[in-house]
Amino acid sequence: xxxxxxxxxxxxxxxxxxxxxxxxxxxxxxxxxxxxxxxxxxxxxxxxxxxxxxxxxxxxxxxxxxxxxxxxxxxxxxxxxxxxxxxxxxxxxxxxxxxxxxxxxxxxxxxxxxxxxxxxxxxxxxxxxxxxxxxxxxxxxxxxxxxxxxxxxxxxxxxxxxxxxxxxxxxxxxxxxxxxxxxxxxxxxxxxxxxxxxxxxxxxxxxxxxxxxxxxxxxxxxxxxxxxxxxxxxxxxxxxxxxxxxxxxxxxxxxxxxxxxxxxxxxxxxxxxxxxxxxxx
Ligand SMILES: *[C@@H]1O[C@H](CO)[C@@H](O)[C@H](O)[C@H]1NC(C)=O
Ligand SMILES: *[C@@H]1O[C@H](CO)[C@@H](O)[C@H](O)[C@H]1NC(C)=O
Ligand SMILES: *[C@@H]1O[C@H](CO)[C@@H](O)[C@H](O)[C@H]1NC(C)=O
Ligand SMILES: *[C@@H]1O[C@H](CO)[C@@H](O)[C@H](O)[C@H]1NC(C)=O
Numbered sequence: 415x416x417x418x419x420x421x422x423x424x425x426x427x428x429x430x431x432x433x434x435x436x437x438x439x440x441x442x443x444x445x446x447x448x449x450x451x452x453x454x455x456x457x458x459x460x461x462x463x464x465x466x467x468x469x470x471x472x473x474x475x476x477x478x479x480x481x482x483x484x485x486x487x488x489x490x491x492x493x494x495x496x497x498x499x500x501x502x503x504x505x506x507x508x509x510x511x512x513x514x515x516x517x518x519x520x521x522x523x524x525x526x527x528x529x530x531x532x533x534x535x536x537x538x539x540x541x542x543x544x545x546x547x548x549x550x551x552x553x554x555x556x557x558x559x560x561x562x563x564x565x566x567x568x569x570x571x572x573x574x575x576x577x578x579x580x581x582x583x584x585x586x587x588x589x590x591x592x593x594x595x596x597x598x599x600x601x602x603x604x605x606x607x608x609x610x611x612x613x614x615x616x617x618x619x620x621x622x623x624x625x626x627x628x629x630x631x632x633x634x635x636x637x638x639x640x641x642x643x644x645x646x647x648x649x650x651x652x653x654x655x656x657x658x659x660x661x662x663x664x665x666x667x668x669x670x671x672x673x674x675x676x677x678x679x680x681x682x683x684x685x686x687x688x689x690x691x692x693x694x695x
Contacts, residue, residue, distance in 0.1 A: 463487050464591035465503070465565040465609045474514040477507070480569050482609075485591055494681060495587045495596060495613060498563035502554050506577065506604070506627050508570035508638070509533040509540065527635070534570060534627055534642035541624075541643030552644040554625070556616045563587075564612050568604040573629040573637060574671075577602050579646050580623040580660035584612040586678070593681040601663055603630055603674045620648035622657040632668040639665050 463485045470479035482503050487493060508531040510517050521528025533540040539550040556562055564584075568575050578584070578601035585598045588611035596613075604610050625644040631637040645657050663670040 459485050462591035464588040464593075464611055465567060466591050467567045467569060467607060467609060469569065474518040474571060476569075477510065477514045477571050480505070480507075482565065482567055484565060493587075494593055495585075496561050498613065499557070499560035501563040501565060503537075504564050504566045504625075504644075505537055506566065506568050506570060506575055506642070507535045507538060508573060509535050514571075530636055531571075531573070531638040533640060534573070534575065534629070534638065536625065536627060536642050536644040539642075539644065541641075541645075543641055543643055553647045554644065555647050555649055556614075557649050558616050558618075558620050560616050562614045562616065564614060565609070566602070566604060566612065567609045568606050570606050570629075572606060573631070574603060574605050575627045576630055576662045576670075577604060577625070577627045578660040578662050579614060579625045580658040581618045581621075582614050582616070582623065582646065584614060587611050587613055589678055595679040595681050597677045599674065599677070600661070601670070601674075603663075603671050614646075616646075616648065618648075620651055622647050622651050622653075622655045624657040624659045626660050626662055628662050629665060630663070630667070630671055632666045632671070637665070 466483045466485065468481060468483055469476040482505060484501075484503070510529070511532045512529075517528050533544055535541075537552040539552045540546065541551045542549040554562075566577060583598045583600060584602055585596050586594055586602060587596050588594060588609075590609055602610055602612065623646040625646055626641050627643075628641045629637045629639055631639070641662070643657075643659075647653075
């Protein structure tokens with residue numbers, strides 16, 4: 415992880431040089447490149463598959479400059495779980511209505527916690543529960559009777575997040591690009607920077623179901639406790655149908671957090687051996 419992380423960081427420093435306006439700042443960084451040019455970083459991924467997060471490595475700019483890296487198994491090697499009908503990359507973010515660097519600087523200057531975020535977002539969209547003039551909402555279209563893979567990243571700066579889909583269980587199969595012993599849960603908990611891949615079976619009546627995420631906070635610290643939503647939309651269901659909301663654990667449900675984290679076990683106790691496992695199905 416450290417190796418890959420540092421390669422990703424270098425890649426990002428390259429990307430960031432496009433955004434950094436101060437020449438002095440850019441001059442202190444390696445692998446920078448000029449605006450309009452490109453930079454290729456060649457690196458090996460060893461023993462990992464799944465999804466990892468890349469992001470800006472200059473403090474709070476990571477709130478806005480990020481995306482995912484999907485690492486597939488070697489060609490010819492199956493997943494150790496049923497092949498999904500489709501994969502959805504699902505990035506959970508944290509949004510401020512103001513310039514994130516100013517928010518951070520202000521917090522540092524006055525020595526208090528920086529202002530909490532104004533919203534969380536799923537693939538950049540907060541969903542219809544926010545009083546925005548436009549109801550920006552991410553929707554995943556699915557067909558009944560299939561299995562889908564959601565590759566989820568918590569790209570929030572500060573918040574641990576619960577994540578659930580109304581009426582559907584989630585089967586956790588990978589965390590931080592390592593296969594896990596699969597387990598089924600109504601909701602997942604995901605820390606900032608963490609990744610989690612889940613299988614979702616579309617075994618419910620065709621409808622529109624809310625996908626929801628909200629912060630977990632069990633200490634007396636103010637937190638952005640608003641719920642961001644996206645929609646799991648069965649094919650053929652019109653957009654006028656009101657989606658059903660999932661039941662997320664209470665914001666301070668530390669018992670859920672503890673029991674969830676205890677279920678996270680590696681599929682291969684010592685080392686990932688890509689060629690010798692038997693797929694579950
Ligand atoms: C990646 O691994 C191959 C084979 O071991 C090696 O030849 C190559 O130099 C490695 N590349 C990097 C960037 O480490
Ligand atoms: C979700 O899992 C619970 C516990 O295993 C089970 O009782 C329930 O029927 C499952 N729900 C769905 C929609 O598969
Ligand atoms: C959410 O946080 C606000 C303060 O930021 C608080 O007034 C409100 O009660 C909280 N809501 C819940 C459901 O915890
Ligand atoms: C969670 O907060 C509620 C009030 O909002 C409180 O009644 C409950 O005791 C808290 N639970 C935990 C585990 O702290």
